[in-house]
Amino acid sequence: MDSNFIDYVKLYARSGDGGAGSVHFRREKFVPKGGPDGGDGGRGGHIILRGNKQMWTLIHLKYRKHIKAEHGGNGEGGKRFGLGGSDIYLDVPVGTVAKDSETGEVLLEIMEDGHEQILLPGGMGGQGNAHFATPTNQAPRHAQPGIPGVEKWIILELKILADVGLVGFPNAGKSTLLSVISAAKPEIADYPFTTLVPNLGVVPYRDERSFVVADIPGIIEGAADGKGLGIRFLRHIERNSMLLFMIPTDAKDIKAEYNILLGELEKYNPELLDKQRLLAITKSDLLDEELLAEMEAELPELPYVYISSVTGLGIQELKDKIWQMLNV
Template sequence: MFIDYVKIHVIGGYGGSGATSFRREKFVPKGGPDGGDGGRGGSVILRGNKHLRTLQDYSYHKLYKAGRGQHGMGSNKHGRKGKDIVLEVPLGTIVKDAESGQVLGDIVEDGQEIVVARGGRGGRGNARFATPTHRSPREWEPGEPGEDRWIELELKLIADIGLVGLPNAGKSTLLSRISQARPKIADYPFTTLEPNLGIVAYRDYIHFVVADIPGLIEGAHQGKGLGIQFLKHIERTRAIAYLIDSADPEPVKTFETLYNELQAYSASLIKKPALIVLTKKDLQTDDFSPPDFGNGLPVLFISAVRGDHLEELKDQFYNLIQQADKIDNMG
């Protein structure tokens, strides 16, 4: 199951309390204060993990509480810090405070960490309160509570190329042929109900990531079909491949529908490097002529089933990624 949104409760650990203690040594009948400080409470930390693809684990367990700091002790011994809790999340996870909506962080790199609930400060022991005029203090401080909040985790997949098309346009078949991904494939609409990622091996040990985004329909930006639930994943792709079934009776209109849906959702999507991929060449006759889309985008006619022009498609994908690199560098 692909889970791309969860709301969880995170609590930093209580700080340990300071100690009230006095030195008790032979021949020192009136030793001074030696109560140590309490340890800070543990924190709740999110960490990016490139091997994860879903937030599913957090849909079952909602509360995460870090360890309490140890209390201070005599002989000026400070308490140990409470144990941190590290929650691993997929790359592309946006973290928000559920109450205020404030974005706390955006995890995009493997190993990147964000502290979402800090542990409470440890209390001071009585040794901290000693002064020249107050030599035997009995004051001490309790530990402070840690941060307590609800947070929202929203996953937006990170990929180099996003495959966009109507249901049953051949996206899953293509992904299965150019990568090791094995999405569900069948000859009916909406076979793909969740995004799939595939790593494509290119020449000279180069790899890039392609995302199979579930089929869009007209009105997707308004939530129709699978709509906004999956449109948001296209935001993270660096380039876009519009897949259109060569048997479509109105391929130009289909492209316009896809283009308009992306534009209506976010104008930035149509500024990404893109190409048009006409699919299912194996089902067409030799005299079939690809339509003129009239938009200046490169067009490639392929058969994922038969393997026609798949190497050329990889070349085109790599060119799009290089274009995206130039745009990023200019930005």
């Protein structure tokens, strides 16, 4: 198990204050009463999120609880501007969502490699007194203070970007399938919740094409209400283009299991039901053609494929069907 997979962090962030404008008058040997020449304050540093496709986790931010950008410098005489505060760049995985921790409002989403968005803008610097001279007030003795930065408690959530999300109860064979069709090496064992973190696999297809599959930890009844691993992993399904439901042939009632899984997804987010769905009936090498034919009468109404990750039964048909559905 990869304990380094972190898909949720909460941190305090504060952008830099803007520097104050300067109150200053030109004073030179032969110009005893020079005009105002106070410079502007510098902008405070931004806090910026940047997408990085090399990252798959938020672990690098787990222990970095306080992030503060630099303040802008104050303006000076001679119309010298204060230095801008240095911006802080936080590299995050593609698929990261930033939220206000108090309101839950989504502030921004990072959806592409190299994509940059300002999470918290730095405060603007104040104008120096050189800006405030008028014909009736040629020696203004005031300047603007800098605008304070923004401070918030921020939640960063990672929602994995994949073409296909595997949906099923624990022990449905999701990890085994992923290990067969891709180079991913998920932990596999015969007990519930072997998969404690999402696993991604790139599945090679014909003519050097490929698609990405995410093995989401097993759903149990009540997951949408927080039971088991709960909604911690349901959010990763939101970004998948299609859902591959996996139910073994030895399930007591395949249609009932499918309806429970569908119900959990609907409770969590009804929009998930708008995604394309495909059913893979696993461990099908255990049944002969007569039993498979009997089973068909009791299957839910959606496209299905009989597969066996052990013998390879139906695996190419499954990949063909997925590719077809992804490219409708």
